Amino acid sequence: MIGQGLAELMIAFGGEKKIVGLAYLDKSYSKYEKQIRQLSVLTDMWPSKEAILELQPDLIISMSSAFQKERLGDISFWNERGISVLTGINYTIGRTIDGFFEDIENIGEALHIENKTNAFVTEKKARIKEIQNKAVQAKNKPKVLLVASGGRETYDYYSPSLCVIDEMIEGSSGGDIQISEETYAEMSVESILAVNPDKIIITEFQKSDSEAAKNKGLLNPSLRNVTAIKNKHVMVADYTNAIRGSLELVDLYEDVAKFVHPELYKGE
Incomplete structure (x- = not known):
C-alpha cells in the first residue's frame, strides 16, 4: 500500500x-x-x-x-x-468526484468488500444529489475564488483539473472563477483585486490554524476593497479533501453549499 x-x-x-x-x-x-x-x-x-x-x-x-x-x-x-x-485515479491531473468514488469501488472489488464500498458510494451520491437539488433554487450565482495558502503573502490557484472542490462550487450554484489556462499559478494580491470575488475559499491542511488563514485575508489592508473581504465571506476548507477528496468529501460539499448560498439553509 x-x-x-x-x-x-x-x-x-x-x-x-x-x-x-x-x-x-x-x-x-x-x-x-x-x-x-x-x-x-x-x-x-x-x-x-x-x-x-x-x-x-x-x-x-x-x-x-x-x-x-x-x-x-x-x-x-x-x-x-x-x-x-x-x-x-484521483492522484493526477483530471481529478473528479466520480474519480474519487471510482477509487473506492475499485478497492472494494479488489478486496472483495463491494457490499461495504458500494453502499458508501450510493449513500454519498444520494446526499450530493440532495445538495444539488437545493442549489437550483438559488436566485443568484456569486463569484467564488478558490485559492490555497501556504502562509505566504501570495496564494496559489488550482485549476478545476487539479481539485474536486470546483465541482462542489458549481454544484452549489456558485460561479467558480477560473483565472488561468495553466493548471497551477501563483496569485498576487493584485490578481485577486482584479477578479474581485464575491466569496473566497482558502484551502489549508486539516488541523492547521484555520482562523489564522481566514484572518490573513480579512485583515489584509491590500484586499479591503475586494467584495468577499468587505462582506467577510471567506471560508477555510481542508486541503486534502478539497484537492482529491476524502471520506468526508460530502460533508465538505454541504459546507460549500451553505457558504455559497446560506439563505437556502436557514432554519437547518
Whole structure:
C-alpha cells in the first residue's frame, strides 16, 4: 500500500488486516493516525523495489505517480513477477468526484468488500444529489475564488483539473472563477483585486490554524476593497479533501453549499 489516502480508505472499510506494508505517508492529519502507525510502515517516502519484494504481496495499491523509472519502475515489472497493481485515479491531473468514488469501488472489488464500498458510494451520491437539488433554487450565482495558502503573502490557484472542490462550487450554484489556462499559478494580491470575488475559499491542511488563514485575508489592508473581504465571506476548507477528496468529501460539499448560498439553509 503506497499513499496515506489509499490506506485510509482501506482502514475505513475494514481492510487494514490485508495491508502487509505501507509507504509514502503525506504527513497530513488523519483520523486514522493510530491505525496507520500500527501498520508495518516501510518508509514515509518511496519504498525500494527490494523492500516490496521481500513482503511478497499479491497486490500493490498505489497512486499512479509511483510507477516511474526513478521510483518503482513500470507496472510491467511487478506483473512479470506475479504481483498485480491497482492505481488510484484521483492522484493526477483530471481529478473528479466520480474519480474519487471510482477509487473506492475499485478497492472494494479488489478486496472483495463491494457490499461495504458500494453502499458508501450510493449513500454519498444520494446526499450530493440532495445538495444539488437545493442549489437550483438559488436566485443568484456569486463569484467564488478558490485559492490555497501556504502562509505566504501570495496564494496559489488550482485549476478545476487539479481539485474536486470546483465541482462542489458549481454544484452549489456558485460561479467558480477560473483565472488561468495553466493548471497551477501563483496569485498576487493584485490578481485577486482584479477578479474581485464575491466569496473566497482558502484551502489549508486539516488541523492547521484555520482562523489564522481566514484572518490573513480579512485583515489584509491590500484586499479591503475586494467584495468577499468587505462582506467577510471567506471560508477555510481542508486541503486534502478539497484537492482529491476524502471520506468526508460530502460533508465538505454541504459546507460549500451553505457558504455559497446560506439563505437556502436557514432554519437547518
